[in-house]
Amino acid sequence: EDQVTQSPEALRLQEGESSSLNCSYTVSGLRGLFWYRQDPGKGPEFLFTLYSAGEEKEKERLKATLTKKESFLHITAPKPEDSATYLCAVHRGTDKLIFGTGTRLQVFP
């Protein structure tokens, strides 16, 4: 059965304390993996798309990487404004999009 699992469910960091969020998946025919950020009461905001193992993408303090079984979202020297829920989603064959349940990140000053 196709599955997308994110860990940890919640993460509390001190400002400047770097860490990583994990998205592991078991799907057939992976066509792409997406990372989104969602603030409370708002719709998700697109961050990255990764297509193949070994691919990396960066945006400000965020860096996303992809292997054959998982993706990591690395946050370097986070700031309080990075606090949000981070969602990953896997696009598999026949146009199915499966979301993980997210990691709630809180960054304290």
Place this chain on the structure above:
Amino acid sequence: DARVTQTPRDKVTEMGQEVTMRCQPILGHNTVFWYRQTMMQGLELLAYFRNRAPLDDSGMPKDRFSAEMPDATLATLKIQPSEPRDSAVYFCASADGGFYNEQFFGPGTRLTVL
């Protein structure tokens, strides 16, 4: 500042009533998605359209849900009859192209069915 708009933002209704949610995608975007988000299930893709044609609605309960795009500037999601288990936040998103292109999400419609 182009953005996806959704109406209404909040809707409270009684079980059995019809609910219609509307979405205006970003002008020029040819792909429109409908999602549902709950605490228990997270974010689920219900349906999506490309160039106004429905490509996949397998995520949607067929007996009560219907999605349409009467024109390029309007997408609708209808529930008839509504049930308490339909209570969720419904998001619309649009993209210039398909899944691989950046999706822009609207602010959502919070639906409560009593």
